[in-house]
Amino acid sequence: MSAVPSHDWIACDWGTSNLRVWAMSGGTPVAEAGSDRGMGSLAPDEFPAALDELLSPWGTTAPVIACGMVGARQGWTEAPYVAVPCPPLAPTLTAAPGPRRVLLIPGISQSSPPDVMRGEETQVAGFLALNPGWDGVLCLPGTHTKWVHLSAGEIVSFRTAMTGELFALLSRASVLRHAMAETGASDAFDAAVSETLSRPERLASELFSIRAGHLLEGRSDGRDRLSGLLIGAELAAMRPYWLGQAVAVVGAGAPGRAYVRALTTVCAQVTEARAEAVTLAGLTAAWRTWKMTQDA
Amino acid sequence: MSAVPSHDWIACDWGTSNLRVWAMSGGTPVAEAGSDRGMGSLAPDEFPAALDELLSPWGTTAPVIACGMVGARQGWTEAPYVAVPCPPLAPTLTAAPGPRRVLLIPGISQSSPPDVMRGEETQVAGFLALNPGWDGVLCLPGTHTKWVHLSAGEIVSFRTAMTGELFALLSRASVLRHAMAETGASDAFDAAVSETLSRPERLASELFSIRAGHLLEGRSDGRDRLSGLLIGAELAAMRPYWLGQAVAVVGAGAPGRAYVRALTTVCAQVTEARAEAVTLAGLTAAWRTWKMTQDA
Incomplete structure (x- = not known):
């Protein structure tokens, strides 16, 4: 029972x-x-x-x-x-x-x-189960964000960026932790995305500017700026994935929204999918396949 | 007594x-x-x-x-x-x-x-005291590496990269810590410097490759590759500082040597100065100036 x-x-x-x-x-x-x-x-x-x-x-x-x-x-x-x-x-x-x-x-x-x-392969399978025949690119934000190129139901190639882990380390354990007030300064986020997307080499020098801007000018948009600089640099690295492609972001909460916001500035078509629904759809697809082999 | x-x-x-x-x-x-x-x-x-x-x-x-x-x-x-x-x-x-x-x-x-x-301003003063009339760029590797443009005895401009802190966080606290054996693979370092110097946008995607290369191929050059990727990206950011300039690296130990090695591939003239000697020369210059005001 x-x-x-x-x-x-x-x-x-x-x-x-x-x-x-x-x-x-x-x-x-x-x-x-x-x-x-x-x-x-x-x-x-x-x-x-x-x-x-x-x-x-x-x-x-x-x-x-x-x-x-x-x-x-x-x-x-x-x-x-x-x-x-x-x-x-x-x-x-x-x-x-x-x-x-x-x-x-x-x-x-x-x-x-x-x-x-x-783990992400299961989300990819779930997304395909919910969107049969979908071709394009999935962006799965997380500690290690995955970019997955899908064609005819197969994963053709993929790439990982450690953006989530870098954000966590820099915002909690580096000298930048003193400048990480939560303000939701979306203008600062947008400007930072644009900066490293167009000039990715600036990441190395702009990170410390968050600290200096806080010390010298009392700036309080450090968290948004850090997030934007890192995501902009990631978009620059992943240009071959999103350029001219339909992109779906499989995300939950603030990180997913940040990627959608950044991508809408460069992509013609960005869709969102809920991470939990996609995970369950993928596990269900795996269960159905396994069950068939048991029943056969 | x-x-x-x-x-x-x-x-x-x-x-x-x-x-x-x-x-x-x-x-x-x-x-x-x-x-x-x-x-x-x-x-x-x-x-x-x-x-x-x-x-x-x-x-x-x-x-x-x-x-x-x-x-x-x-x-x-x-x-x-x-x-x-x-x-x-x-x-x-x-x-x-x-x-x-x-x-x-x-x-x-x-x-x-x-x-x-x-602190670095004192090293800059010390370097100038030891090299009177020197014009050019100082690179001071550290947790927060400084690039300082000197002309006619003045600091004209400077810029900071958090490369040392990023290396420490990534090598000790990130998923890359599992791939950080000490091997001194200078070929891997050189290749990584060249990669992010010419294509700085690759930093975001190449970092995780250190983890994947270790898992899939048993690669053991992760520490050198991480150091090279970060320093190459820093050199890309600091190009306006070193391009066509005489550069002196004020360093101690492995980090200083890594910067010298990377810079010699792109700069016509790279010199090295010992950090402690330069610090003491700068403090001495400050003491002499202070003493004159006391004696006056």
Whole structure:
């Protein structure tokens, strides 16, 4: 007897910092839970207990389909990368050791230039499930923002920018932390995006100007300026991805909005998709494929 | 009676992280001491004791000439900035409160683009004292590397890059920390410098390649590549400073050598100066000027 509504399977998004699960009836979530027991804080033998902590109260034995860093070499067990060009979801999932049936979605790699993703491939699959036949570029903002070129249902190429991690380090741990008041100065953001997009070499010298402008002029737009300088530099790096392309931003909250705002100044067509809906659609696609192989 | 050889004054370099003092006979150091009680770890009323800790064993009451963050707003007492264009050493020093005679050298500011320095102005003065009449550009590598344009004994303009702080944050606190073995791969350094110097927009996407190259190919040149990518991007930003100029690098250890190596690929003339010698020469110049006003 289940403590949650009737469900077929468990969707699981297990990243570096967080673990989230949903009880799923087909493609519809009927219950959800989460914890901060992400891959980064767990030894390989601690994964089963971290998952049980969330699933035992539900009394469920349904199969779990999981994406994210749980399948990394330092995770529960490695789900080896699949190389581009390839569909976002590999046909084979990796079973994690333990009494519960847990299937891990593999990450995707690229040899030249070298790049990797884990978790975003599931969002790409979900976006395609929600937008069949869509060709173009996905931008997935995060700690490590991914730019993914999609064509005919396959990932052709992709590229990662560490913009989110740079913003976190610079705004919390560098000398710029003293100039990081929250003001929502969108003019300062726009000007900074424009500056490094057109002159990416300025990033190296403009960062310290945030500190100096705060000291000398009492400027309070440092946070917006830092965000704009970093995103503008990223757009300059990713020009081959967005130039003349339809771009969809898969985002949540302020970072997603910042990318949409920056992209609308240079792209003819920018659409937004909700990160959680896209993740669940991708996990559902993986579950349906896996279920077919079980039923066959 | 002094526990150190006869001396006239105390030279003091008091930065964010460290405090160093030298007993000076004219321009010659006859004793030295240091501690990790930098400005960053001290409240304003803790500065006298931090200095006494080093000077009391010397039994000295000689005047102290100090440069660095000790004169910042958050330091012992503020030595207000002097604005460019100006000679590196202002004619007036700021007396710090307390029984001991301590004179602080003011920092230098620039309004457009906004920038500040504290401590480096003393090294600039020292370099000029050791190289009278020198015109050109000084590069002072550090947590916040300074580029200083000198003409006719004055600082005309300057610019700061946070390259040292970015390297420290990325190599110790980001996902790249897993790929930071020490190998001294100078080919990888050179290639990375060349890459971001010619295509600075690549910095945003190439940083994560260090992680991916380590994961996929077992590459072990991540530290050299990170250093090269950041310094190449800095050189791209500072092109107006070094292009067609005589450049002198005031450095110590590995960072100084890295800048010299990178600059020799693009500059006709690169010279090196030892940071400590230059700092002492600058403090000595400040002491001589101050002493003249006392004797007058």
